[in-house]
Amino acid sequence: MRTFTAVLYREEDMYVAECSEVGTVSQGRTVEEAVANLKEATELYLEEFPLEDGRRPIITTFEVAEGARA
Structure with a gap:
């Protein structure tokens, strides 16, 4: 069993999970549905493209100027 990170954001009436x-990316009408769909998508992806052992990403944060547009 491996643990991964899900980042979610709302897009109109759906939640997008990455x-x-x-x-992998998926979506759902609720946070729970989006995460469940992401889990399924990730499992299917990893069946075809297994991760290398020991490969762990570096996740960090950064700042941008307040006037920057997203």
């Missing part, structure tokens, strides 16, 4: 460690 797993940056693997590069």
Whole structure:
């Protein structure tokens, strides 16, 4: 069993969930549904493209100027 990170954001009436460690993305009408769909997508992806042993991403934060547009 491995643990991954899910980043979620709301887009209109759906939640989008991303797993940056693997590069998978999914969505759902609720947070729980989006995460469940992301889990399934990630499991299917890893069946075809297993991660290298010991490969762990570096996750950090950074700042941008307040006037910057997203």
